[in-house]
Amino acid sequence: xxxxxxxxxxxxxxxxxxxxGPTATVLDALEEIRGSRDKDLLYRHSCHHGSCGTCGALVxxxxxxxxxxxxxxxxxxxxxxxxxxxxxxxxxxxVSPAPLFSAMPDAGYLCASEVAHRAPAEHPLLRLENCxxxxxxxxxxxxxxxxxxxxxxxxxxxxxxxxxxxxxxxxAFAARPEGVAACERRFECSRVCPQSVYxxxxxxxxxxxxxxxxxxxxxxxx
Amino acid sequence: xxxxxxxxxxVPEAMEYNGGIFAALDEDDEALAPDFIEACLDxxxxxxxxxxxxxxxxxxxxNPAIRAAVWVPDGSFDAFRVPLAFFAAARALGARIxxxxxxxxFERSGNRVIAARVLDRSVQPAAERRIxxxxxxxxxxxxxxIVGRLAGVAVDVTPAPxxxxxxxxxxxxxxxxxxHPAGDGDIVVPQRGLIIVGTTERVTEDPxxxxxxxxxxxxxxxxxxxxxxxxxxxxxxxxxxxARPLAGRAGNLxxxxxxxxxxxxxxxxxxxxxxxxxxxxxGKATVLRAMAEKAAxxxxxxxxxxxxxxxxxxxxxxxxxxxxELPSWAQ
Numbered sequence: 001x002x003x004x005x006x007x008x009x010x011x012x013x014x015x016x017x018x019x020x021g022p023t024a025t026v027l028d029a030l031e032e033i034r035g036s037r038d039k040d041l042l043y044r045h046s047c048h049h050g051s052c053g054t055c056g057a058l059v060x061x062x063x064x065x066x067x068x069x070x071x072x073x074x075x076x077x078x079x080x081x082x083x084x085x086x087x088x089x090x091x092x093x094x095v096s097p098a099p100l101f102s103a104m105p106d107a108g109y110l111c112a113s114e115v116a117h118r119a120p121a122e123h124p125l126l127r128l129e130n131c132x133x134x135x136x137x138x139x140x141x142x143x144x145x146x147x148x149x150x151x152x153x154x155x156x157x158x159x160x161x162x163x164x165x166x167x168x169x170x171x172a173f174a175a176r177p178e179g180v181a182a183c184e185r186r187f188e189c190s191r192v193c194p195q196s197v198y199x200x201x202x203x204x205x206x207x208x209x210x211x212x213x214x215x216x217x218x219x220x221x222x
Numbered sequence: 223x224x225x226x227x228x229x230x231x232x233v234p235e236a237m238e239y240n241g242g243i244f245a246a247l248d249e250d251d252e253a254l255a256p257d258f259i260e261a262c263l264d265x266x267x268x269x270x271x272x273x274x275x276x277x278x279x280x281x282x283x284x285n286p287a288i289r290a291a292v293w294v295p296d297g298s299f300d301a302f303r304v305p306l307a308f309f310a311a312a313r314a315l316g317a318r319i320x321x322x323x324x325x326x327x328f329e330r331s332g333n334r335v336i337a338a339r340v341l342d343r344s345v346q347p348a349a350e351r352r353i354x355x356x357x358x359x360x361x362x363x364x365x366x367x368i369v370g371r372l373a374g375v376a377v378d379v380t381p382a383p384x385x386x387x388x389x390x391x392x393x394x395x396x397x398x399x400x401x402h403p404a405g406d407g408d409i410v411v412p413q414r415g416l417i418i419v420g421t422t423e424r425v426t427e428d429p430x431x432x433x434x435x436x437x438x439x440x441x442x443x444x445x446x447x448x449x450x451x452x453x454x455x456x457x458x459x460x461x462x463x464x465a466r467p468l469a470g471r472a473g474n475l476x477x478x479x480x481x482x483x484x485x486x487x488x489x490x491x492x493x494x495x496x497x498x499x500x501x502x503x504x505g506k507a508t509v510l511r512a513m514a515e516k517a518a519x520x521x522x523x524x525x526x527x528x529x530x531x532x533x534x535x536x537x538x539x540x541x542x543x544x545x546x547e548l549p550s551w552a553q
Contacts, residue, residue: 035431048462052302
């Protein structure tokens with residue numbers, strides 16, 4: 001397989017051709033290249049199973065987690081690898097996700113899950129949130145004006161779903177100019193999410209709640 | 223188990239602590255149950271026999287042919303976010319964390335390490351620089367032997383790769399294990415919408431760039447399917463391989479299992495006559511806080527600080543805080 005990989009922080013690329021097994025992923029290929037040819041190649045990775053959210057990159061132009069994309073599904077041509085958009089680039093494919101996390105609301109992460117009803121109320125089953133905060137949705141989002149982004153707004157909506165006492169904080173977060181009003185309803189976020197979180201749906205939930213709140217306030221004023 | 227419980231209070235947002243079930247699939251394994259429960263109780267683990275019907279009620283995905291079940295406190299955690307929460311706490315308390323800096327050498331003054339030379343890859347092009355410190359702790363896992371050699375000391379660590387397979391579908395909410403003498407492919411761990419099947423063990427010299435052997439993947443799926451039949455047809459989400467850092471040296475390539483998962487803090491002043499450096503060897507993720515406590519105790523003794531470790535006393539900040547701050551070079 002041939003790979004064309006962004007190098008440095010300018011517009012340079014480097015090409016590698018390597019032998020890989022039939023089930024190898026894009027990340028496996030990078031590991032092979034770093035181990036045998038280019039020990040300076042920069043990319044982020046940790047869990048290798050789509051859980052830590054660190055190995056996002058543009059694969060043939062589309063933001064994806066490299067650890068769960070098999071090379072076999074990408075065809076014969078050279079595979080183009082570039083860093084995620086909208087993140088702070090370190091070098092090669094490595095980025096800092098600081099822009100994503102600095103936009104996040106001050107919300108909890110672990111939530112009692114949808115399987116909670118199967119356990120006694122005094123000991124609900126726990127399940128980590130589906131969102132792994134990988135920035136794939138943020139990278140895909142076409143909005144160019146100041147925008148909190150799909151991951152942050154989805155987190156705010158999930159937070160109020162699980163903790164009704166935080167409804168006001170979540171809606172205040174969503175009501176800022178860079179909140180739901182900045183979303184252009186292109187839904188690229190939902191199309192690319194590797195965890196099927198559907199951030200676009202969460203943004204619409206917030207939009208409807210804010211609209212209902214506005215209508216309610218209007219009725220009160222009149 | 224004490225450390226696992228502690229992590230639940232320190233980093234609750236990264237834990238799925240829902241309990242676990244050991245299940246016996248044949249008569250031999252069923253016969254192990256009383257001794258297994260007794261051994262757990264002797265170790266302070268409140269295990270209890272679980273009627274098969276109750277086990278199937280709790281976990282409908284379990285193989286209905288199981289012959290015995292034992293409940294234990296158990297859970298899974300996000301192995302990336304737990305250490306990030308510790309990093310976030312350390313930084314809030316004044317630590318500076320130099321990510322993307324690879325140690326490429328050490329400087330000595332007499333019989334003491336006084337500085338590390340690092341290759342800083344957070345700048346382009348990467349640049350070598352020097353970090354001086356009063357004391358160095360090498361907490362480098364399976365790379366401890368390689369880093370030790372940079373300082374001129376031998377560190378007995380055996381990188382022991384194991385394969386893991388993630389299957390799509392959350393087929394259990396509790397950790398499921400084979401009630402069987404410890405061996406390969408004996409555990410199924412839920413995480414988000416997946417189950418993760420572990421693991422195998424072999425030993426290697428080089429912990430870099432490991433790929434999962436195909437035979438491991440097929441083996442692990444079959445072992446998982448014996449516990450959870452739906453695993454036989456579940457789609458493979460990912461398969462990977464990573465090296466445990468076993469303390470000691472394995473005599474041959476198949477003897478990794480004979481090495482302990484315990485950890486030790488090697489004081490190189492005491493063992494090698496080289497001051498200013500210790501190495502954490504062995505251990506595993508669930509005891510990361512205890513490993514740090516032992517190392518910190520040694521550093522305090524070295525520096526003449528009289529204080530007890532307080533890392534068990536505080537809930538940690540969110541792991542998100544680690545990334546929330548834009549690094550200086552990106553501002």
